[in-house]
Amino acid sequence: NIIIIVIKRFAVIAKSQSITPESCEVRVYNEEVELEDRDPQQDYMLYKDTCADLAKLMAEIQELKSSGAKSVEIEERHRQCSVHFITLKKLNRLAHMRLKKGRDQTHEAKQRVDVLHLQLQNLLYEVMHLQKEISKCLEFKSQHEEIELVSEEEFFQEAPAEISRPHVTRDDNHQLTLARLDWELEQRKRLAEQYKMSLARKEKIQKAIEQKREYLSSLQPGLQNIMQASLPVQEYLSMPFEQMQKQAEVARHLPPPLYVLLVQAAAYGQACDKTLSVNISGDVDEAKALSRRPEDSQEDESDSDAEEEQQNTKRRRATVGVQLEDKRKAMLRRHPLSLCVDLKCKDGSVLHLFFYYLMNLNILTVKTKVSTATDLSGAVSAGELLNSESLLNCLYASDHGKETPNPANRYQFDKVGITTFADYVSDLGHPYVWVQKLGGLQFSSDGAQNVIFALSASHMEKTMKLLRGRLQARLALHKQFSSLEHSIIPVSSECQHLFPAKVVSGLTRWTMMSYQEFTHVLKAGLVCETDLFFMAVVERGTARLLAAVVLNPRYPEVMPLFSLSLHWKGERSGRTEDNLRAMESEVNVFRAELQGPRPGLQLLTNQIQRLCVCLDVYLETESQVCDGSEGPREFPREKMCLRTARGPSRLKPFKYNHPQGFFSHR
């Protein structure tokens, strides 16, 4: 190495001295150049040999050392070893140099490969980019393709020559498309013009319409004045056209049952009964709203319900009861329109009937009011007679009007928790069966409900007669009661023949009674809660006859019943004594005699008068039984009787014979 280094230094110095190679005959030893000449295999063999020699020499040295030979041989050998070492060193150097050379070469090649690789990548990237661009270009859609163009034939037919330029466009697609687009533009411009013109025309026409409308509305007040002026003329000629028209106009909004009722009642009034009149009352607008837009109104309802509920929740928690209450109210809602039928009687009193329609329940109800010509007062016991709640009770037998006649309502009621309809009757009116029939509503058990005109017509006459009869009967009773309370029995002249001229027993008291008191007196079966109960007291001398009277709402079709008990020398009643029982039968049974002239309104008063006559007979003939041992008779015999006792039960002669004037047995 030292040698090489020296040599290399020499080389460098040589170079730096810039000695030209020819001028200087210095031999430059470049080991690297030598390397190219040598063969690695040979070097390897030389290495092996050298190592083997070295090993051999070492062994010899060893021998010599051990055998204790002279140092010259050893030194010889040492020198040889050193030479060998130097060889080895050179070889090592060469090996290193070869390695380095190989490495450098590899590195260079690698670098070249890298560069190329990089170029390849760049090119590939560019290729990709270009491909993308190409595909984008290929996908590009021009806006012009979205415009619907007229077809080519049409285009060529319609477009003017400047635009279509057929000589160019027939060949060139691009030009063709351009031309077509031009044409499209032209057309559109033209159509826009037309549109503007049409708009302007429309405006004009609109204005004209407005003007005409104003003109018409200005006419309206004039027409009204004419109508007003014609009213007196209509009345004078009794052709209430306007009224009828108005009514017909409103009638269109009536629900079907009320409409049927209106038509039938008006027809009946015109044809048979001039004193009957029908009117419609109520809120027409609400009815119109109901009929016109039922969905909207329902939405409104639900909105308002929702609002209400919201409000409730704001104020306080909406209880289940409140919601249920609202549902009930909704179910029991009345139609805003109602009918008012007036029945006038001869004496000037009027029976007003107000008919309402409950929409969800599909039934009609009625409320009544009586207006009388004279002021009815003074009869305390008559308080119930004209009470509007009970006036029309049992117009037909057992039609109490407390429950709804529509069987479907039962299910509706269950949903909202209404147990009986009777609670709401005083508010909503009574749903009598005859009212449903008048409205053409028939509820059969299978639920078929149609509004039937014929049903209404067939019931109208009879019902109106019954209504009128009911009113008259009640008014007559009213008058009779006020005189009964003054202890006067009003017997009309037509009925005088039923009674003798002189009647000594007199009515001293006439009062109302309640149902509970009555049940003790008479066995049930003939009496029910809806009847009216009264107590009459007839007196003569020391004898007092108490009569409990039950009056059916259908008086005078149904006779009032009397139940007697006599307080005179003890207490006897119709239950225990045969003669009192006979008196009861005398008063209760003989309707044909007692009812008097039609329509039989004298029935009650005749019964009371007969009761007094019978008491007279009883007391006068009874005194005879107890003979004179008791002293003078309290009631002297004044009535003429043929016999005082007859038959196994020894009945007294209660029957009065006119005109002979004597009493006999039946």
Add this chain to the structure above:
Amino acid sequence: MGPVELLHMSVFSQSFSPCGRFLAAGNNYGEIAVFSLSAALSPDASEASQKPILNFTAHDGPVFSLLSTDTHLLSAGNGEISAWSWAETSLEIPEINAMIINPKDNSLIVGGGDNNIHIMDMETGIFKSVLKGHTDYIHCLCFKEREEEILSGGEDGAVRIWGHTEIPLSHFQTCSGMASQECARPQFGKWISCLATDSDWMLCGGGPSLSLWHLRSMSPTSVFPLPGCQREAVFYQDLIMSVGEGPHVSHCLHGGTVKAQIPCTPSSLNTLALNLKNSEHRVMTVGGSSHQIDVFTNFSYRAFSLSF
């Protein structure tokens, strides 16, 4: 018949048919109803079988007495007697309170409102004789079979015994003489409304208390302490049964004690009848101030009621 009429109906008379299977009852409206006892007493009787099988208006006035012969039902209205054939109804002659039959000479004895007793021959229909003597109308009649004597009781309070002549054999007043303190009840009156005889014994009652008389001595042996006025009384085996005012039938013993008082529906009773001819339908029926007639199968209690 409406409910009011039913309320004021009284049954005055009853009579069983000759075969004993039917009951005829007369009421104050002049109607006679015929009930079928065999239907009513059968084990599968229903409400319908307690209704009359036949119901007709016999007279204008009340039917106070009914009598059955072998073939006919005789009913009496106001002064007229009708005979109805049990086989079919028919209308013949025309206030008759009591009728009895004298089977020996086939005559009908009628007592009524004219204070007299009329005797009619059944075959010819001619009135044979008239027995006068009562001063007021006759309530009841009964017949003593052995001696063929007629007893009559009337409103005047006298009981008269008639033989074959038109003169009463004897008569006595229950309300005078020795009998007065025992029987008489002045608060009610003196009228006799029921009579029954069992050869030597006689029952009579009405205004005076019901009393049992020994006919030969003409004196009362026992007086029955019944509160109301009795309208009909019968001898049955060793009992005396009577009905009248008050809603019960009284069973009495000859000794004068009231054994039992059986309640019944009408508030007072007018007529009592025993069906002794037919052993199958041995019943007692009573009727009175009601439209129902009570039927007693066992005389101790009311079984059911027939109704008009």
